[in-house]
Amino acid sequence: MRNLITSINQIISDYHCDAASGFTMGEDHIEDWINQFDEHDRMFILEEFLHILKNGMYVSKKDANLILIQQIERLSKVYGYTNIQSFLKEAVFLNLQPNGKSQGDLLNLFEQYLIKNYGVTVSECGVFNPRHYIYIDDIMASGKTILKDCKEWFNSKNLEKCNNKEITFNIVLFCKHLWAESRVRWSLKCSFDDNYFTSSKFRILSRYEISDDLNSHSPLLNLTIPKKLSSIWDVYLGSLTEADAYHDRAYRYSHLPKTENFYSSPSNRDRFEQILLDKGIEIIYKIEDEEKRKNHRPLGKTYSHYKTFGTGSLFFTWRNISNTCPIVFWWDVPKHNWKGLFPLINRGN
Amino acid sequence: MNIRTYSIDDVVVFRKTTEKFGGLSNMASGFSINVNGIIIKSAEHLYQAMRFPLNPDIQNEILSEHSPMTAKMISRKYRDKYTRPDFEQNKFKIMKWVLDIKLSQNWNTFGKLLLETGNSPIVEYSNRDQIWGAKKDGDNYVGMNALGRLLMELREENVKKDIHNFCIQPLDIPAFLLYNNFIETICDEVYHADLEACSTN
Structure with a gap:
């Protein structure tokens, strides 16, 4: 033992x-x-x-740093950027959760990497030309936190902005439950009566997927x-x-x-x-x-x-x-x- | 269904999804559908998947595809060997069921588009398919135009009368399955109720 x-x-x-x-x-x-x-x-x-x-x-702390970097690099490629610096100029990292929750901690962790490698802070990214909003969190399990944060963020006229300007919203996670993902997408679609949330402009990226939808x-x-x-x-x-x-x-x-x-x-x-x-x-x-x-x-x-x-x-x-x-x-x-x-x-x- | 003739001047016609009435096409994106909790990208995806109820792997290959056109091409690959044996006699019923859900779950967008067609006949213009659409013949469109007729039925029976069916009954045909699970009554209001409960938790 x-x-x-x-x-x-x-x-x-x-x-x-x-x-x-x-x-x-x-x-x-x-x-x-x-x-x-x-x-x-x-x-x-x-x-x-x-x-x-x-x-x-x-996911250890060392793994976490690596996963975040890989996911941001992946997004950069998905949207056709040739280098990560160009992507960061158009990416906004959202900080919507209260202090002490996972989002702030993960942003701090990621910021250390940004400063060391690119000389920019999280808040300096995407200042002049925001095209990709990024919401970082550790896990989407029931989806409750993400649903609540998304509803609040999109409620404040951001959906109109996203639709009109072809702006993307990206949730970057260590782990997601797939059943929660479909419920979050559909709940947002119903709530806003808009198919933005089931389109490829609303992405939920995760390193690990829990395949739990029966x-x-x-x-x-x-x-x-x-x-x-x-x-x-x-x-x-x-x-x-x-x-x-x-x-x-x-x-x-x-x-x-x-x-x-x-x-x-x-x-x-x-x-x-x-x-x-x-x-x-x-x-x-x-x-x-x-x-x-x-x-x-x-x-x-x-x-x-x-x-x-x-x-x-x-x-x-x-x-x-x-x-x-x-x-x-x-x-x-x-x-x-x-x-x-x-x-x-x-x-x- | 019989062949019909429509005067070019009288009809609302759609061919490409990018046109004004392109949203009426099954290929149009932006009208997601939810069946058994599975989000489906377009009416075409769902219709094609329903050909293969006993082959969940094929259904998955179709539904995982991003583009409706490619989803149809995948379906074509398996059509001869794996299509449900009673598909031909049920295909209009299946299509009506698909469109009922599309309307139920996209009432304010799809319904609005149907309403904008007014009283005009709706025609899907296709030179290759005179069953679902109609081809040009002089000053007319000629074909069975099954899709257009189903859309007109929805417009007259639901949209114009403002009857929003929140629940769509399953078809009474054998093996009405998605991923090996029976498709029961689909109620969009269930998702709304779920959402309400979420917001108070």
Whole structure:
């Protein structure tokens, strides 16, 4: 078990290295986390978790810098610029999220690269001839933050400007859920009654894609979405009395994925998902306040009107964990006797 | 459907998507469609994909293509071997269903364009296809003009009467599938409701 813990620690060791909390990821912390699971599951969880991490589901700070640079270079090529300097002269980096959220941190990180290589700051880009607006973030999971920010930005006459002047809007991410992408695009289309959001002028670029739309073509399902193995899970779903949407997406269709390319085997997928869901439900039931309980899901936050087990993201960055990941990874309430592997900042319980 | 003749002077005609009434063409972009949560770039993409309900890989090849014309060409590649056996007898029904969704989900743009055609006959001008369109013959357009007639039906039955159908029923034909999933009633209002819920969360 120690070898597995060491290997996992080598991948996630820079988690919260910049955070003021003083937290340091280490082997002891990982051991404490795994010891909260049933003894006979521990080795299995570590093995499977390591397998997942090796698929590139953790973005270190060093990776992050590289990904941002690659994505901006990719955009520059997509729009036919011969060099990145010319693109930067026409690119505006938006800073729409409140302080302390991921966008500001990522812009700061990217700015260091810009200053070092091109001698410009983020705010100096695109000042005279803005043609490409760029919104950077770490993950689009439920899509709620991006949807809200886009709605506000496009509401203030920016859509008219974009349509009239052939201006592009580009969301640059480390990871996106494909189901969220289509819902965000369609919600914006409906909200503004405009096909700009389903056109190639509105791009959502991501280094990693979570293929989670059950209705799409052969989804990989590289996340946590259990197939129906226990009737107790129905009892939990039944307790979500105010949730009425997407109940048909609570469970993975039994024939999916067509080929298992994410977990180490189909049976290991079933077992890993089952453990995370069972443990998550156990934690959820410890929340005494009913209002708070209904806002959480065992497999990570989603919209409260979704009758599902949660978003199920399995993607992590050095900066913070998304609360759309299964709660066994981040729940940290002493009286609930559970301490997540990745402590969370900027989140309330 | 029978062959019809339209006087050139009386009709609203479209041939290219860039023309004033080009949006009436199935090839026109800017009228996205959502079926089972899958965003589809044009009516042509959807119509072509519905030829191959038992071949999700072909559907995906068609729907992943950016250009409607290329999507049609991909469809042509598989047409002889994989088209659903009852396609010929159902193709007008399928096209009507596609146009119903296009209108439902693009009411203010597509509907407005249909309204602007007034009371004129609508004709898709095509020298190659006298089933969906009509060709020039002296001072007339001659052909079955099936697309134009379906568009006129929509204009008369929905747009002029201001009947915006938010929900479009599936066709009662076997294997009405997209990516192996049955296509049920498609309600654009569901997406609106979803959006509302999002904004209050």
